[in-house]
Structure formats: structure tokens, C-alpha cells
Amino acid sequence: MLQNLEIRVPSAVPRWGGAHFLVFRNLRVHTGGNPWTMAMYSIFEPILYLLAIGVGIGQLVGDVEGVDVPYAAFVAPGLLATAVMNSALHETMEGAFVKFTQERFYQSILFTPVSLTGIVVGEVAWAVLRGFVTALGFLLVITVFGLVSWSNAVITAAGTLLVAFAFGSAGLAVTTRIRTWSDFQYVQLVLLPMFLFATTFYPVTVYPRPVQVIVETLPLYHAIQLLRGCALGQLGSGMIVSVVYLLVLGALGLVVARRQWARIMLH
Template identity: 85%
Template sequence: MPQNLETRVPDPEKDRVPPAVPRWGGAHFLVFRNLRVHTGGNPWTMAMYSIFEPILYLLAIGVGIGRLVGDVDGVNVTYAAFVAPGLLATAVMNSALYETMEGAFVKFTHERYYRAILFTPVSLTGIVAGEVAWAVLRGFVTAIGFLLVITVFGLVSWPDALVAAAGTLLVAFAFGSAGLAVTTRIRAWSDFQYVQLVLLPMFLFATTFYPVTVYPRVIQVIVELLPLYHAIQLLRGCALGRIDSGLVVSVLYLLVMGALGLVVARRRWARVMLH
């Protein structure tokens, strides 16, 4: 005769309750998974692929055209040293955006990866936080690889490179959060063309290759509103050892951008996946 549930002797093994995961928890599981899938555990593989394009720009424009330009007026550094931090910021931006845009789009639409995760103890907040954390790691590894190259070239000193590396964490956070929020608006691969319509002009005009002072004042105001401009200003000031109060504006801009992107991404992904 079956034993009554009220009189059954508890079994410690069968009755063991799995530990509860906090509502915000589980983000680290996504970071570990992405690291294994993308690199097989070797993060430097990411750096090799990510820094190839900016190094080509540095050699072709920074070094090549730099021989014709000489020192940059008002900055008193070689043209290559001026361009390098701009390319660093762009490389970090592209690395972070790739993971939270194209990468997240594939996981959601083709692999059904996020919906599967929701059946595990990992929460939706953990998914969003984990993907942004992964974007920050991806951008940071890219930055380390690029900084090693330009340090060997003598374009930045070791102490300044370490400070710039810390700044890249903020840049990756800002763009990674914003990218994950924007991805919820993507409906097909063709929509990424609109993203490129924003990124390419920003790359060309956000002082990557020349100071903002070359523009008329009206254009300067527009450029100074661009997120890549503030990323470049922050990393250029760190890489050239010119840290002053002016960088506070760029730091605050990127912090607010990242925080807002994180909040919007959480709300948008909740609407997309839970409704």
C-alpha cells in the first residue's frame, strides 16, 4: 500500500531543492558559454580577428598619410599617434556592437538560444547582463591586442596604454548596451544596412582622422553629440597622457549611454521574449 505523503519519511537526496538563482543572476553562465563557443577558451583568437582591420587603417592612413601630414596642429603629436586612439575606439565599438547586434540577432531568430535559456534558472535580466558583459570582454580583448601593437610601434607609452585599456571598458559597455537595445528593432538582415548608415559616417567624421576644429562651429556641435566622438576623446586623452577635466563630459556621456541602453534592452527583450 502506498505510503501516505503526510507520514512519509523525508529523503534528503530526493527531496533536495535546487538552490535558487537570484533574479539578476546567471549572467556569468552566458559569458563562459560565449567564450568557449567563440574561441575554444583562447581569448586571443578574438583579438587577432578584431584588430586586423584597424591595423590596416593605421598602416595605410596613420603611417602612410602621416608622412605627408607630419605633426597635428594643436596637438603636437605625430599623425599616426593621433589616429591610433581613434582607431582603437572604433575597434572596441565594432567588437561590442557585433556581439550584441549580429550575434544576438542570430541567437534569437535562428538558434532560438534565448528562449531555451529561459527554461533554465538563468533569468531574463541575467541574459541581458550576460550579453553586455560578454560584449565588454570582447571589446576589452580587442583593445589589449590593438594597444600591444601600437605600443610596439612607439605610438603610445606603456603607462598610458594601461590607462587607455581601462577606458575601453567604458566604451565597450556603452556601445554593447546600446547595441542590445537596438537589436530588438531588427526584423531582417537587411535592416543592418540602416545601422551601417549610422556607423560609417560616424566613423569618418567623429574626429577619427582629424580634430574637431577643422569643422565650422555648427558642424562641431553636431559631431560633439556623437557617441563615437566621446569614445575617441576619452581614449585619445588617455593614450596621449592628457587627462584633464574635459574628459569628465565624455565619461559621463558614456556612462549614461550605457545605463540607458541596459534599461531599455531589459524592457525591450522582456517584451519580445515574454509576450
């Protein structure tokens, strides 16, 4: 029935399926029109990590060997990537799960000019906005602390858009496999080891080569490599691999999410 409805009103469906309507709706619902409210909540935890580990332990560590930057400046981009990842995933995982299972929001919105494609694109776009606002708040703090230069902060902010896109798309695809709230525990079993071992707190060179290969396959590793290179002004050809990795992850996530949500909602 819902599939037939979507076909009957193609002339009423705006470009991109009305995705912008969903973004505006989410912005109003979550913040009352003030996006900086999101940043305040999202950066609190990574700031605590930065103060406790980056600054506290950094006083004992000194400069990071092979990178020649203070430990706090090395850790900050890793925490930034984690904060952006968590913000994007929160919207396309827990947020999407609630809208589908409890609020029945997605089922209702299909009776409007917003199409299924609009829902998928809109939710990912919203996740990108959420991650970007979080990034701006965190970047402002670490720039004021002198851990990132203002010019590098601008480049890093652009990189966070790609990170948010990759994880937002992947999260929306994974959510189609979530059946109950307890299933999110399995997600945490993936996210926590990534946070701890994907070079957030130390270079990948501390691992033996076989372990390095495994770490280099993790999406958070590439997010950290991209943002760390931008934040420290150490741009190189090696970052192209991370950019391509995140682009492919985001594009693949969009395709899978569109297909899976169609299977769930239209059949």
C-alpha cells in the same frame, strides 16, 4: 508561459540572474577557451587603417596642429575606439540577432536558472570582454610601434571597458528593433559616417562651429575623446563629459534592452 516559469524558480536564480554562465558559454563557443583568438580577428582591419592612413599619410602630414603629436599617434586612439565599438556591437547586434531568430537560444535558456536579466547583463558583459580583448591586442601593437607609452596604454585599456559597455548596451537595445538582416544596412548608415566624421582622422576644430556641435553629440566622438586623452597623456576636466556621456549611454541601453527583450520574449 515563459514569464510564469521565471517566477516559479526565483530561488534557483543566481545573483545577476546567472549572467556569468552566459559569459562562460560564449567564451567556450567562440574561442574554445582562448580569448586571444578574438583579438587576432578584431584588430586586423584597424591595423591596416593605421598603416595606410596613420603611417602612410602621416609621413605627409607630420605633427597634428594644436595637439603636437605625430599624425599616426593621433589616429591610433581613434582607430582603437572604432575597433572596440565594432567588437562590442558585433556581439550584441548580429550575434544576438542570430541567437534569437535562428538558434532560438534565448528562448531555450529561459528554461534554465538563467533569467532574462541574466541574459541581458551576460550579453553586455560578454560584449565588454570582447571589446576589451580587442583593445588589448590593438594597444599591444601600437605600443610596440611607439605610438603610445606603456603607462598610458594601461590607462587607455581601462577606458576601453567603458567604451565597450556603452556600445554593447546600446547595441543590445537597438537589436530589439531589427526584424531582418537587411535592417542592419540602416545601422551601417549610422556607423560609417560616425567613423569618418567623429574625429577619427582629424580634430573637431576643422569643422565650423555648428558642425562641431553636431559631431560632439555622437557617441563615437566621446569614445575617441576619452581614449585619445588617455593614450596621449592629455588628461583634463573635459574628459569628464565623455565619461558621463558613455556611462549614461550604457546605463540607458541596459534599461531599454531589459524592457524591450522582456516585451519580445515574455509576452
